[in-house]
Amino acid sequence: SDPAADAVSRRQDTLTKPRGSLGKLESIAAWLARWQGRDMPRLDRVKVIVFAGNHGVTAQGVSAYPSEVTVQMVANFAGGGAAINQLARLAGAELSVIPLDLNHPTGDFTQTVAMNEAEFLAAVSTGYESVDEDLDLICFGEMGIGNTTPAAAIAAGLFGGTGRDWAGRGTGVDDSGLSRKFAAIDAGLARHAATLADPLAVAANLGGRELAAILGATLAARHRNVPVLLDGFVVTAAAAPLAKLHPEGLAHTLSAHVSAEAGHRQLLEALKLAPLLDLGMRLGEGSGACLAVNIVRSALECHARMASFAEAGVTDK
Template identity: 80%
Template sequence: GDDAAAAAVASRQDTLTKPQGSLGRLEEIAAWLARWQRCAMPKLDRVKVFVFAGNHGVTAQGVSAFPSEVTVQMVANFSSGGAAINQLARIAGADLAVIPLDLDHPTGDFTQAPAMDTQAFLAAVSAGYEAVSGDLDLICLGEMGIGNTTPAAAISAALFGGDVRQWTGRGTGVDDAGLNRKVAAIEAGLKRHATALADPLAVAAALGGRELAAILGATLAARHRNIPVLLDGFVCSAAVAPLGRLHPTGLSHAIAAHVSAEAGHRHLLEALSLPPLLDLGMRLGEASGACLAVNLVRSALECHQRMASFAEAGVSEK
């Protein structure tokens, strides 16, 4: 990040007509934009939402309340404009790209085999990386994939340890029996792939999913292309968690847009040192929470760019 750009924002903020620090996280957001766009007067002309979609072999273990065909049906719903993210992206003034990843070929059931071999994992990472063009000012990352809170919980447990139950929630709404099947599947996956768990990227391949790998790739591309990132919910956070484990500042260009109602998310954000902007009890995915935070970023930037200073406005200081 560009320390000088961030410092320039902080200096300007202290001259604007408000008590110092009184815009709270909006001031932090303005500095964050500057740091990662590497520019003291950042912009938000091009905001893009990416929704990566994938299917999951582990659904064979009965871990989701909805059937797997809903993934492709929801991708069609995104195309025809009927999903929540279509409305939220429009309100946010953001373009929406939906990128399905080989939906006809689910990943391997990780209780039996790796979800992806190295080639499949890298192909998905590349798909995410290549999707992010260098002309964007901010990206929102999200996903759709029936069953994907199970790989997200498995990755979280593999990277951060602790009782599997603390990472495992009800996803789209499984009952108690379904929740027990999720926990059992994750425990089986952790056991089967135990020798891979020391390497965060190997965890993402063995226990993850294509849409999660693509989110990881997009987050890497954003770092290389000076684009700040808004992360969506539990699955998205788990998707990028390997980057946080690989390097202490691996996710510094990302903000957690919200904390979802899915059981493990708050704990995961704490483990990643990513305090969320919003806490609205949402648990939809699709980048819906990330998209809601775009307006906060726009508001932060608009205050930074267009407020008058004490001197300009003739307002007395302390």
């Protein structure tokens, strides 16, 4: 039990609606209060940060698009032409894009580590530093051709299973691409088998720079009292090591949506996260998280501005 969340629940029960009838909107208001540490939460400053990285494992033929698309899409974000530009504007969220050393892809994890310790810590640190103190809600997104492969590898590394259990078609690989993806993940798991018990080693050896940055940013959000909306499969996998490090490691996050990428639903189940939305999206960029911002705003507007039974002169049962 948390004092701010309890204050929210007490107020909810006075508002002009049957008790509990706003469903998840009521629990979202309490969640905001708990992690902001305020009886009356606010959403004055909402931010979306998209981290971008490139991946050595694309050498294994795991993606439908070439790696050059990562930097092209970063330019598209800057020009305002991507989905996340439209969705962030509609959500009333600032958008920031942070490319991580795009000219230096990670190591191909079937052959070596994705990142050595210094590279991993640099990416985690970039993510950590990107989270301002005075944010009220944050969404993380990612762009990185090939990155559903490291995401699936992290999921398998943390929760067991093989490539086949966790990998999906990502941006749309065909059957042979999907088979190469399974094989690459299995090769990575075999190569790094000795370190799979260490969640941070899994993130470094099998992950990617943008995923490491999301891990760092999710941790920073916890330290800075900023609730987090998790986006799709890649973001969820990126943050998952925090749940392995501490049972409450992701308690300040909500899953915004379950994506159409094959492993996401299973990963959310492993993390005991219940997604707010299920719209068949599989774009990344923070697009699903951004869509959920309006749900969170709706929760707060109802909580903050509805009249009580007494104020409105409505007979309570």
